Amino acid sequence: MSSKTEQREPEHVQTLGHEEYDPIGTAILIGIYFLILVLLWIFMYFVEFLGNGPTVVGMALTVVGLA
Amino acid sequence: MATSPPTEVTAMRNAYVDQFPDEARVIKAAFWSSFIALAIGGTLGLVQALHRTDVFRFIQSPDYYTVLTAHGVLLAITFTIFFLVGTFTWAVTTSLDRGVVDVRFTWAWYIMMVIGTVLVAIAIFSGFLESAPSVLGSELNADVLFTFYAPLEAHPIFYIGLVLFVVGSWLAGVDWFRTWLAWRSENPDERIPLPTFMVLTTTLFWYICTFGVALSILVFLLPWSLGITESVNPLLTRTLFWYFGHAVVYFWLMPAYMMWYIMLPKFSGGKLFSDPLARVVFVLFLLLSTPLGIHHQYLDPGIAEGYKFIAMTNTMFLLLPSLLTAFTVVASMEHGARQRGGEGYLGWLKALPWRNPIFTGMALAGLMFAAAGFSGMINAGMNINYLVHNTWWVVGHFHLTVGTAVALTFMAASYWFIPQLTGKELWNRSVALGQVLLWFIGMTFMSNAMHRSGLFGMPRRTAEPQYQGFDFEPAVGTVGEINMQVALGGVILTLSLALFLLNMIMTSIGDDSESIPDNTYAGTLSGAEDSPRILDNLKLWTAIAVVLVIIAYTLPLASIIDAGGLFGPGIEGVRLSTWVDPAVIESLGEVIR
């Protein structure tokens, strides 16, 4: 596989192996993404959706009413 | 493999076309089939963007649905899958370092897919004719949209074409498996190379999911359109469609994922962060991409809430492979950036090769997919579906997924593939860079506006979303402003599409070049040796996937058949466009104007 995957770019200035590479930037970006997801989810569910009533509700109440 | 000759002769060009000239021809044909579909389908997209926003209407509104059918089928099926079969054939041959077993077989399935496409296209485009010719006893017509929900009925050749196309893709899968098996007999102890692993797992879930649509067409819709059976059960054929209909989105997404895993790290100047996790991700797609189709039917009557909840759980867990992908792919980019001298917590982003259209196109596609991930999470939620179901929100969502994550990745990849397949240098890199940027900008306008309008109930699949009895009431902004954003986005996207096609054509008619880079893909930081062997046990994962499908679908299908019968209660075909009294159309037309 090596012949298929070897790759050297002119801009290449250092080689980092799995051990010495710490994807801290990725962790920060993904953390921000996580926060965005949580906040947008809460906004969409509790403001956009639950605030968009009337909403279809269960039949349980009707059944009780008819009984 | 370590001694494959081309690396020793460093002066010689070692592009894909040099390694596998026969395969390169088939792949090139598949890519051009894909581009033609993209060109036609994309142009029709502009017609729709201008028509439904009432910016410029030059077709009759009933024809809008013919346009929409063609747009959906050509882009969601033809463009994506032709590109996929090309990419997968490249991936298998490149990573196994051997050609396909018999290239005539490869041509055979390609030609079968082309014939299928042509038949489908004839049926759809006949919708524009005043009086379409009669074939097989009925008028050519297929104004049934991409989902062809019965009892809307298309001409039989529409269904026949779809079947040929799908069977062609099945044979393509056979081709890849055959090639892999031949490689395995020569390399019995080797791990499956990652790209081939991705191809095989994707093909396996394609077999599982297309079983549903094949059943729907061959047993129910085709005999019914030919008049052999008299009735259908609309809920049953609809459920079988969605059994296939969500997995197909992962099918066309997987080549994009593959590009992000095995090409994007390379273009970033680094290596794939983790081969084992990439394998885990593809195994999860194999397991979970089919038993969740009912999440498209959250608002369908006739399906109990419990089955919808099961589908939701599966859907939500399928977020996992995509979230893992986000980490792995960004970490691989960061690795590249740091090897290129990038520093700081986020400063490394500047060290990425933003001037490279291939990198930038794929990176922007990935960014859009992160946004699409969010709207997809909303779509996956069961009861919140009341808010967004069948609104323009959904259209905004899939223009970020298939329309950007997939399409933009494919276009960016084409800037790498076409030189590889032709031995000709890309015509203009600056135009290419501008093209991917324009796509990103155009889609930002269009998709954002679509998402917003869904929240106040603007429907999808509508020629004229202007009603007599009521107005839409956006919480923020106006309907007019949203329409302008969609129209503007559509124009920018069309411009971008034209630049892409121009670049492809100019590249193809250009001269041979010696400076084509070698046909390689990204190496790995944590390689196959780190991943448990059980991940390569395709039989095991396929068996589990089948069991999950059986668990998710047996009871809902049984109750649908129990209630409505296999063939439904005397539901005959409806071809709305040939069925209506002209006087009705006239009076309706007056009402509309």
Next chain:
Amino acid sequence: MNIHTYEKVWLVAAMVLIVGFIATITYGAVGPGIAMIDDEGGDINPDEINDDERFAEPGVEHVGGNEYEVAVVAQAWSYTPSQIEVPANSEVTFYVTSRDVTHSFSVVGTNVNTMVIPGQVSEMTVKFDEPGEYGILCNEYCGEYHHTMEGKLNVVPEDEFDMTELSVEADDEVESGNETTITANVENGMQEDLETTVSLEIGDETREEAVTVPGDGSEEVAFTVDSADLGEGDHDWTVTVDDYEESGTLSVVTPDGNESADGGDGDA
């Protein structure tokens, strides 16, 4: 497997996200009580809609208390009924089915939204707390004039809502000297008895009659009109029950030939 610590953390965070999403949806079902459209509505043969108890005469029905049922038939490209009126502070169960292809029944700007599939009945219960006017549209492609398929849902203030219907039978003309009858038929769609007054205005006379219309029934009120009191000529009349009015004109004509001699009562 060689998995980086950050990636393990992210794996856990992703699982938390997924479980959190499922928990939110479950809360929506348990807390606010949001129910999905399901198989409760049962199935129906589209060819037999006209014979169906519920769908033969689609429209609003009072079940009792603040509960109503609305039967709607969707077909290309309209809803029957196209206008629906229900009171605020009510609990309304919609039953929607399709005569031909797949449609939807989507109340714009709300979370009331269902697919309408031929062969199936979509059943959904909605509480309307506040008055409001909503559009209804079809958001599933149903043929070439799909975009013209719409309806209206009016939630009116509770005190403005009733299900009373008034129809009046009356002759157009009467011979001078004869009597005629103007009959008001008051229908009450509500389950409770309706106590009201039927009034007739004719000439310069107003007559009123108190009436109790039984729940889900009707009552006739007949007013006998003596032409002698009116005199010859055209007389406008109006029958009123609550907010409903029906009016017409009664002509008192001279009897033909010798019959005129029969009269003779002075009308002064």
